[in-house]
Amino acid sequence: MADRRRINGPIGSTAPPVYASQPPTRRAKEVSDNVIRKIFLKTGVTPSASGSAYLELENPRAAGPSNTSLKLTCTVHGPRALPRSAPFSPHIILTTHVKYAPFATRQRRGYLRDSSERDLGVHLETALRGAIIADRWPKSGVDIIVTVIEGDQNRDSPEYQKDEGWDMMNVLSGCITVASAAIADAGIDCVDTVSGGMAALVAKDGESQPSIVLDPAVAEYQRVLAACCVAYLPTRDEVTNIWFKGQLPGADMLVYNKMVERSLVACRNANRVVVAALNDTVRQKQSS
Incomplete structure (x- = not known):
């Protein structure tokens, strides 16, 4: 009597399936070290929160269909x-959380x-405390929650160095930028839109001299010898x-001093993206 609870394999030999060859991957773009990566920023992505924003940072040097290197989402709850x-x-x-x-x-994170x-x-x-006008809401609180969906790491690279925390600097600059957009989307009064930027002293290989790279x-x-992350208010300088x-x-x-100056250049460029995203949100609300 055949065993109906078990799936038996084929009697004869089988050949593995052969799939079509993969299309050639596109070549990475040649990008100058003095140009920041492209930023995608959108506000109002979480209707249940008082304010929210989503940020993506492009890595143009990466080859393949997925060339993003940083994804952040921020929600603001309050003031209450x-x-x-x-x-x-x-x-x-x-x-802030x-x-x-x-x-x-690359290394799996815990839930705590x-x-x-x-x-x-x-x-x-x-970084945010210097931008918010705190005396407008006495005996009130606001919660700012930032979730890092994808860190700034090339996890597919075989030459990936051991995690030494350098990618945290890029994550912090992105957190500052996306939190500033979410705070403005929540209608919290600020003296200016704060933005984050980073510069680092790096060496491409063992023989080259260290140089300062923007973003x-x-x-x-x-x-990576050193890195500097700055939160900056462009209008108030x-x-x-x-x-x-x-x-x-x-x-x-x-x-x-040069690293700080280069970080401020990245902050000014990121602030333009924040202002453009907020203007687009205002236009959409006015048209609706």
């Missing part, structure tokens, strides 16, 4: 009244926040946060 048991605060209480998705990086995600939340809070994809370089990591050769302050 604090509980009666909370002490009186003359200004708004800002709470940055979390990687489990599949966002680790030390790197808490550091990103602290830097994000410092780098750190996975493409063999060695003020810096709300600076995060510098690494060691400069000979502790040269001229190199440090």
Whole structure:
């Protein structure tokens, strides 16, 4: 009697299926080190939140159909009244929460926040606190939640160096930009739209001299010596946060100042994207 609960294989030999050859992958574009990557930004992606935004960062040097290297989403909940048991605060209480998705990086992330995600939340809070007019909402709170859907890592590269945290600088600059757009979408008064930018001192190979690169994809370089991430208010010409990591050769302050200046250039370019996205949202609301 045949066993009906078991699926038997074929009696004779079988040949594996042969699929058509893959189409040739397109060549990566030659991009200058002094040009920032293209940014896609859209607000109002989460209707249930007070304000929301979505950001994608393109990696034009990557070959293949999927050439994005950073994907972030941000939701803003509030301002809302604090509980009666909370002490009186003359200004708004800002709470930032940055979390990687489990599949966002090469190494799978846990469901609880680790030390790197808490550091990103602290830097994000410092960057946004200088832009929000906090005394407009006494005894109120606002929650800003940023989810990293895809980190700034080339996970398919065989020469990918061990994760040393350099990609966190690009993630922080993207978090600042997307959070600024989400705050403006929520209607929270700010002195200016804050934007993030990054510059790094990198070496392409072991023989080349280190050079300062604007908005780098750190996975493409063999060695990263230092990196600088800046949060900047372009209209007021003020810096709300600076995060510098690494060691400069000979502790040269001229190199440090040049890295900050290049980061400010990236901030100004990112701010143009934020302003354009907010203008598009206003036009859509007026037309509807």
